[in-house]
Amino acid sequence: MGSTTLRRRWRAGLFAATAVxxxxxxxxxxxxxxxxxxxxxxxxxxxxxxxxxxxxICHEGSGWNTMRADFDFDHAKETGVALEGAHAQxxxxxxxxxxxxxxxxxxxxxxxxxxxxHGGDLGSDCARCHQPDTWQPSGQLEAHARSRFPxxxxxxxxxxxxxxxxxxxxxxxPNDPSCVTCHRADLARANNPPHLALGFVDRCDRCHLPxxxxxxxxx
Amino acid sequence: MxxxxxxxxxxxxxxxxxxxxxxxxxxxxxxxxxxxATPGRVIVDRGIADxxxxxxxxxxxxxxxxxxxxxxxxxxxxxxxxxxxxRSAVIELGTRGDAQLPASRLPKPPPMPPxxxxxxxxxxxxxxxxxxxxxxxKTAPAADAKESAKPAWxxxxxxxxxxxxxxxxxxxxxxxxxxxRWSTRMWSSSxxxxxxxxxxxxxxxxxxxxxxxxxxxxxxxxxxADLEFNYKxxxxxxxxxxxxxxxxSYANGGTRFEPQRFEFGRFLQHAVPEFGFLDGxxxxxxxxxxDRFSASLGFMPQLDDDFRSFHDVQAxxxxxxxxxxxxxxxxxxxxxxxxxxxxxxxxxxxxxxRWVPSSGWDAHVATWVDFxxxxxxxxxxxVELTQAIAALGRRFDDGGDLFLSFQHVAFPELQRxxxxxxxxAATLDRAHLDRLTLRxxxxxxxxxxxxxxxxxxxxxxxxxxxxxxxxxxPLPVFDDARLDVTSFASTGTFTxxxxxxxGAMGSTLDQRWDCMYELADHRxxxxxxxxxxxxxxxxxxxxxxxxxxxxxxxxxxxxKVWDDEYAWSGGLSLERSF
Numbered sequence: 001m002g003s004t005t006l007r008r009r010w011r012a013g014l015f016a017a018t019a020v021x022x023x024x025x026x027x028x029x030x031x032x033x034x035x036x037x038x039x040x041x042x043x044x045x046x047x048x049x050x051x052x053x054x055x056x057i058c059h060e061g062s063g064w065n066t067m068r069a070d071f072d073f074d075h076a077k078e079t080g081v082a083l084e085g086a087h088a089q090x091x092x093x094x095x096x097x098x099x100x101x102x103x104x105x106x107x108x109x110x111x112x113x114x115x116x117x118h119g120g121d122l123g124s125d126c127a128r129c130h131q132p133d134t135w136q137p138s139g140q141l142e143a144h145a146r147s148r149f150p151x152x153x154x155x156x157x158x159x160x161x162x163x164x165x166x167x168x169x170x171x172x173x174p175n176d177p178s179c180v181t182c183h184r185a186d187l188a189r190a191n192n193p194p195h196l197a198l199g200f201v202d203r204c205d206r207c208h209l210p211x212x213x214x215x216x217x218x219x
Numbered sequence: 220m221x222x223x224x225x226x227x228x229x230x231x232x233x234x235x236x237x238x239x240x241x242x243x244x245x246x247x248x249x250x251x252x253x254x255x256a257t258p259g260r261v262i263v264d265r266g267i268a269d270x271x272x273x274x275x276x277x278x279x280x281x282x283x284x285x286x287x288x289x290x291x292x293x294x295x296x297x298x299x300x301x302x303x304x305x306r307s308a309v310i311e312l313g314t315r316g317d318a319q320l321p322a323s324r325l326p327k328p329p330p331m332p333p334x335x336x337x338x339x340x341x342x343x344x345x346x347x348x349x350x351x352x353x354x355x356x357k358t359a360p361a362a363d364a365k366e367s368a369k370p371a372w373x374x375x376x377x378x379x380x381x382x383x384x385x386x387x388x389x390x391x392x393x394x395x396x397x398x399x400r401w402s403t404r405m406w407s408s409s410x411x412x413x414x415x416x417x418x419x420x421x422x423x424x425x426x427x428x429x430x431x432x433x434x435x436x437x438x439x440x441x442x443x444a445d446l447e448f449n450y451k452x453x454x455x456x457x458x459x460x461x462x463x464x465x466x467x468s469y470a471n472g473g474t475r476f477e478p479q480r481f482e483f484g485r486f487l488q489h490a491v492p493e494f495g496f497l498d499g500x501x502x503x504x505x506x507x508x509x510d511r512f513s514a515s516l517g518f519m520p521q522l523d524d525d526f527r528s529f530h531d532v533q534a535x536x537x538x539x540x541x542x543x544x545x546x547x548x549x550x551x552x553x554x555x556x557x558x559x560x561x562x563x564x565x566x567x568x569x570x571x572x573r574w575v576p577s578s579g580w581d582a583h584v585a586t587w588v589d590f591x592x593x594x595x596x597x598x599x600x601x602v603e604l605t606q607a608i609a610a611l612g613r614r615f616d617d618g619g620d621l622f623l624s625f626q627h628v629a630f631p632e633l634q635r636x637x638x639x640x641x642x643x644a645a646t647l648d649r650a651h652l653d654r655l656t657l658r659x660x661x662x663x664x665x666x667x668x669x670x671x672x673x674x675x676x677x678x679x680x681x682x683x684x685x686x687x688x689x690x691x692x693p694l695p696v697f698d699d700a701r702l703d704v705t706s707f708a709s710t711g712t713f714t715x716x717x718x719x720x721x722g723a724m725g726s727t728l729d730q731r732w733d734c735m736y737e738l739a740d741h742r743x744x745x746x747x748x749x750x751x752x753x754x755x756x757x758x759x760x761x762x763x764x765x766x767x768x769x770x771x772x773x774x775x776x777x778x779k780v781w782d783d784e785y786a787w788s789g790g791l792s793l794e795r796s797f
Contacts, residue, residue, distance in 0.1 A: 098474035
């Protein structure tokens with residue numbers, strides 16, 4: 001790719017990032033700050049059968065589709081289910097919607113509501129990497145320390161997508177830990193000595209350490 | 220002349236003739252209320268059960284303005300749609316109205332129950348009885364006598380009894396009856412990593428939007444688009460800037476009202492996400508038993524950072540068995556056939572079972588079985604278990620949990636690019652991983668909580684394992700903060716690691732902070748010189764803020780020091796949902 005093209009694309013990306021940032025910060029939010037507000041048109045999706053008889057606890061007297069300004073539904077107290085992290089900010093309809101009784105989905109854990117972008121490769125225990133505050137994962141180095149390939153030295157500094165090229169689409173299927181799995185291109189251009197000619201095509205750890213690819217030691 | 224005379228004779232007769240018997244029938248007023256409204260149309264909370272029919276005239280009485288008239292255009296059991304005479308009029312939800320209906324359409328009131336004792340439930344109140352005026356038609360005495368000979372009323376309509384506060388259930392509106400609604404998540408993030416090692420650097424910047432529009436076309440469907448720009452350093456130190464269109468699809472159905480579901484465009488397969496993303500169409504249906512059948516056809520984008528499509532075609536079908544309506548026991552069998560550039564590629568059978576009884580147990584098993592037909596260069600066997608995941612967990616009431624899991628991974632021989640990193644033939648034939656893990660923790664909010672994990676693995680080159688144990692306690696200085704101390708050790712393919720980490724974390728409704736220090740010795744297997752030990756220090760800190768408007772701002776900083784080298788990375792992310 002030419003440097004001019006890359007610069008142009010980089011500017012386009014920078015523009016997109018800036019636009020998203022500005023829009024996210026200052027964009028009009030039709031429901032700003034009112035997470036339990038009911039819109040005209042949503043209609044009564046929530047089942048009301050077990051609600052208290054006094055509608056005024058939740059609704060304005062002038063219209064049943066408007067929630068009281070001081071209304072604050074304590075989900076943990078009223079239902080026995082605490083809404084953790086970002087769930088406390090979620091609109092009611094994100095869970096109480098047309099799919100059916102919410103307890104059917106809640107019983108399945110995260111996967112009851114959130115689709116599995118990892119394609120089932122990482123199991124059903126989402127809390128291993130994700131927190132309820134945000135979907136951004138955390139603790140990857142700690143997780144790797146438990147695996148057969150702890151990230152030492154130089155490997156501890158690289159971005160996830162360098163070894164998991166599908167990271168941006170949720171593909172974290174395990175890799176084989178052989179060095180050439182990721183360093184195939186490095187092997188091809190290693191000329192001092194000429195690795196391919198000498199048959200140095202596997203077991204790179206006989207000479208190389210993960211601290212620095214350039215360091216080598218004969219055993 | 221004859222025709223004119225005949226017409227002139229008949230007109231007065233028609234004017235003075237008695238109305239048809241139907242018209243003279245006593246009328247009753249059925250009160251109704253607007254549940255949903257669009258310009259010129261409203262949904263009302265009365266239906267066939269209340270005597271409404273298509274063509275009935277209705278009148279609405281808004282709080283402000285003159286009454287509006289309309290006519291029933293559609294009618295269901297307990298709801299009906301009325302078209303207003305004024306097609307531009309919009310009525311407030313909750314507006315009352317009424318319809319004048321022939322009394323004969325309403326069901327006869329139930330006979331009076333025997334005198335109730337204080338503990339007995341109250342008799343049901345049918346809608347017609349609630350809405351009929353006091354001057355409404357009375358049942359003929361003869362009919363009364365006949366009715367009273369029947370057994371006493373015992374049916375509890377809609378399960379209502381005296382302890383329930385509302386008189387009737389509220390029929391939910393359908394997706395297609397609501398106003399169009401948008402929900403959006405936008406994000407941008409950047410992460411920089413720099414190292415003392417020859418000026419090596421890594422940069423990742425992302426900006427994206429994930430938006431959903433519900434009922435945009437009036438049919439209750441959902442249009443979804445998920446696009447991201449990302450700029451990143453590649454492994455060869457080059458850079459790339461890509462537009463990643465993860466979703467652009469339209470889906471409809473699959474709700475409790477509509478058992479059929481379809482989706483087309485680019486999307487993650489709904490019934491079997493294990494089959495991946497698709498540029499195509501998926502159809503599914505739910506039977507009366509709750510079982511689900513689905514089929515999909517289309518191109519498969521490569522599961523890497525390019526996400527290119529149109530090289531791989533797939534056809535898939537699935538059956539999900541549901542034990543009962545609680546869906547706490549389900550099992551799925553699915554088949555997928557793919558073609559790469561027109562040639563047969565992968566034949567995959569997937570099974571999945573999930574059992575989540577209410578007692579806190581959770582069992583999950585999934586298997587991927589590849590079938591080879593002899594056209595593959597390396598895999599000689601006809602059938603291979605290429606992936607399996609089994610997990611058995613128990614969550615306790617106090618927040619503690621215990622999980623036992625098993626994972627098996629082998630690498631299928633595929634012509635398709637992107638899903639797995641390419642392996643040479645010898646490795647592809649032998650490579651596998653079996654891993655067994657037991658982990659658990661006690662109540663995470665307790666004054667002294669412990670957690671631990673024990674794991675063992677076996678692969679083509681040997682065996683190893685890991686152990687981790689720690690405790691966490693509340694931090695006395697900060698509210699809602701805890702201190703965690705964990706020690707760990709592992710034996711990997713190339714490296715033995717042992718060390719400990721000390722971390723603290725605090726969170727409130729509007730922010731969260733984390734900091735951590737880790738010290739670990741990474742001993743390289745087989746090296747005996749000064750290079751074999753890497754003592755690695757790691758410092759980490761992050762701070763996140765959340766606002767009630769759905770905005771999240773987070774910053775993180777990490778420093779790693781080992782031998783004479785160091786590397787640092789910093790990231791800033793912004794995310795907003797609305």
